[in-house]
Amino acid sequence: MNEMLDFVKALSDANRLKILGLLARQPYSGEELAALLNLKASTVSHHLAKLLQVGLVSAKTESYYNVYQLDEKALEAKSRNIFSQENLAASIADVDAGAYDNKVVRDYVRKDGSLKTIPAQRKKLEAILRYVVKAFEVNKRYSEKKVNEILSGYHEDTASLRRELVGYSLMKREGGGGEYWRE
Amino acid sequence: MNEMLDFVKALSDANRLKILGLLARQPYSGEELAALLNLKASTVSHHLAKLLQVGLVSAKTESYYNVYQLDEKALEAKSRNIFSQENLAASIADVDAGAYDNKVVRDYVRKDGSLKTIPAQRKKLEAILRYVVKAFEVNKRYSEKKVNEILSGYHEDTASLRRELVGYSLMKREGGGGEYWRE
């Protein structure tokens, strides 16, 4: 699990927030916290372990007791930049950017690679066009006839496909000459 | 449940953090989010409801879609002062300040009100003394003999009790005269 999530999870419990609130005023031993919160010592120990783990409280031993103390510096520092741009960006590190396209392609493409229909909705059409355009080599010039031949493998309405590919700038067309290419 | 806890709980899930991370870059529809995160639409709907509830994202309807958008202002404002002094103080509003004393009293006092023993540990002794001192009226003067008589109802070692009460400043003694009172 990542650090941001650990931090937030450590704070997402009512009793742990109370512990922080109590320690914000003065240090307490585990036994005192248990009595104040009406919890068993083992439960408090469990909560304190989580708070220690993310560095929000520290403990020092004092004869019989462990005295717990709030690390205000850490709390302030972490809560300030916990949802910074970098941290939010990090949270989506493992999100597959092409997942949506893949889903649309699965929905519209037969096993043989041809299209069931041409999507009417813009977002899905874009995803399908990005799939179709892969059939063309980058920077290679194609005649309109050749383009239609290739597109016919996807759908009989090659004119629509060709027009949309150009419309969404996935392919370019040379002036009046009828030459197409993928950039 | 209080606002602080709601806010933190809304953020304490990996997929909800990913949603925030995605929306930080651009708005998405629920369907797209579901595809990107490999979740079912109903699950995403559930997550978005929580984020909407705490005001971190807003939704606007656009033909077929609900387009969700991150409210960066709210995120920044809330994350800045969630763990402020006031909020921490609020979290312990319902914590019984006398709970620790009560627990100690339960442990040391018999049904008839007398003490099983006089605690050796400082913190517990203090709690018991705060309990014992209630037997004296505030500002009324007592002779040492009367003090001992009252304390004998708690423990036979009245001398120790009397000494500790004075030592912890719960009762005052007039110079050499042997008069005691509770302030």
Added chain:
DNA sequence: AATCTAATTTGACAGCAATCTAATTAGATT
């Protein structure tokens, strides 16, 4: 009007987390 689509709601289920009891450990006090 009929149909289609995304979103939401409902109900079920599985996994995780909070809590307790009981047992154990680590330190201090006597």
Added chain:
DNA sequence: AATCTAATTAGATTGCTGTCAAATTAGATT
């Protein structure tokens, strides 16, 4: 050394929460 105390760990239980499938709703397109 023996005893006491607080803290921790282990195991069990209970409640909460994320997830999905199925049914329903709300809106838009045809």
